[in-house]
Amino acid sequence: xxxxxxxxxILLALLLSATWAxxxxxxxxxxIQGDVATVQRAYHGKxxxxxxxxxxxxxxxxGDGRWRGWIGxxxxxKPGKYGILWQSGKRTVGRDFLxxxxxxxxxxxxxxxxxxxxxxxxTLARIRREVKALKASYRTDVKANPxxxxxxxxxxxxVSTPFGAQRFVNGEPRSPHSGIDIAAPAGTVIRAPLAGRVxxxxxxxxxxxxxxxxxxxxxxxxxxxxQLTRVKKGDWIETGAQIGExxxxxxxxxxxxxxxxxxxxxxxxxxxxxANRSKYETDNRR
Numbered sequence: 704x705x706x707x708x709x710x711x712x713i714l715l716a717l718l719l720s721a722t723w724a725x726x727x728x729x730x731x732x733x734x735i736q737g738d739v740a741t742v743q744r745a746y747h748g749k750x751x752x753x754x755x756x757x758x759x760x761x762x763x764x765x766g767d768g769r770w771r772g773w774i775g776x777x778x779x780x781k782p783g784k785y786g787i788l789w790q791s792g793k794r795t796v797g798r799d800f801l802x803x804x805x806x807x808x809x810x811x812x813x814x815x816x817x818x819x820x821x822x823x824x825x826t827l828a829r830i831r832r833e834v835k836a837l838k839a840s841y842r843t844d845v846k847a848n849p850x851x852x853x854x855x856x857x858x859x860x861x862v863s864t865p866f867g868a869q870r871f872v873n874g875e876p877r878s879p880h881s882g883i884d885i886a887a888p889a890g891t892v893i894r895a896p897l898a899g900r901v902x903x904x905x906x907x908x909x910x911x912x913x914x915x916x917x918x919x920x921x922x923x924x925x926x927x928x929x930q931l932t933r934v935k936k937g938d939w940i941e942t943g944a945q946i947g948e949x950x951x952x953x954x955x956x957x958x959x960x961x962x963x964x965x966x967x968x969x970x971x972x973x974x975x976x977x978a979n980r981s982k983y984e985t986d987n988r989r
Contacts, residue, residue: 730799732787736806737778737867737972739851744770744789744797754788755801756780758967761851761920773851775921775966776803778867778879808867811880819909819954820873826908833907840902840915840923841965847919851966853896853976854942857926858949858960860887866972872954881970882925882963889930889958891949896977897924901938901946910961911953914946921967928955 734740742753747768753760755774762772774787782805789797822830864870864884870877895916902923903915910927914934917923930950934940951958964973 729797731802732799733802733804734774734776735804736776736780736782737970737975738776739966739971739975740774740776740801742772742774742787742799742801744772744799746770746789746791746796748791748796750791751796752790754790755785760967761847763850773920773966774801775969775971776801777969777971778806778881779970806867808869808879809865810871811864811868812871812874813956814873817873820875830908833905833910836905837903837907837910837913837915837925840917841968843902843917843923845900845902845917845919851897851918851920851922851976852978853924853964853973854978855896856883856885856973856977857893857896857946857962858885858887858891860885860891860949860960862886863957863959866974882927882961883973884959884961886957886959887949889948889950891958891960892945893926893929893947893949893960895924895940895942895944895946897922898940898942898944899924901934901936901940904932904934904936907953909954911955912947912950913953916940916946923965924973925961925963925965927961927963928952928959930958 732740732742745768751770753762753772760772760774762770765771780803782803785801787799787801863886864880866883868880870880897918899916899918902917906912912929912932913927914932915925928950929947932947934946949958949960962973964971
């Protein structure tokens with residue numbers, strides 16, 4: 704004999720069913736072009752992957768089911784809303800969003816000698832070889848650090864050209880500035896803001912004496928225009944180690960350090976990776 708089900712019980716069952724089926728509300732993160740966005744997720748499991756822009760990004764387990772990840776937003780990434788996927792194996796365990804806003808970047812003009820602005824065929828061939836070698840370092844695998852946070856700038860000084868500035872050389876437009884120029888006296892000691900493997904030491908036509916360091920997790924930092932270098936390719940260096948001295952080699956109008964960072968080849972603002980980022984926010988608005 705079938706028992707009669709009261710209408711109230713039916714309504715309660717429907718409400719409970721709707722609650723169980725309701726998805727967790729997605730978080731929305733914001734970044735500007737050139738930022739490294741920090742994202743977080745609660746997940747009580749051993750394996751988690753973070754995906755955005757069609758590729759994987761590094762994660763760190765913080766304990767108690769908390770995870771932190773980092774996503775590099777290229778300097779020229781088109782503004783818009785992008786999906787963030789959190790996956791365990793082939794199973795998606797969460798979906799969030801990253802809203803990329805257009806950056807407001809300064810215009811920078813420099814005047815240099817003609818040989819540093821207009822290149823003859825042999826010089827142009829040299830520049831292309833050197834750029835190719837530098838780009839190869841961005842794709843070199845290095846044993847990962849447990850974190851990707853930079854522990855301060857490599858030198859103290861005045862930011863002469865901020866990240867993302869539209870460059871004009873002798874009045875002609877050039878590529879936007881993919882790093883930070885920090886003016887300091889020649890001979891100022893340059894220290895690595897994060898441990899890593901030296902991937903390149905070169906004397907380049909435009910960049911001058913240059914060092915590239917791989918930190919793992921697809922993170923590579925570049926230091927240019929040195930008057931001398933204190934490391935060699937293949938060296939493992941610890942955070943705070945001396946890597947060279949400030950100079951004015953290559954295409955430079957005075958002693959300074961060009962500090963650039965690539966994160967899975969995305970051109971990102973080095974300051975967006977600093978542990979004490981707020982300390983330098985005024986510099987970035989100059």
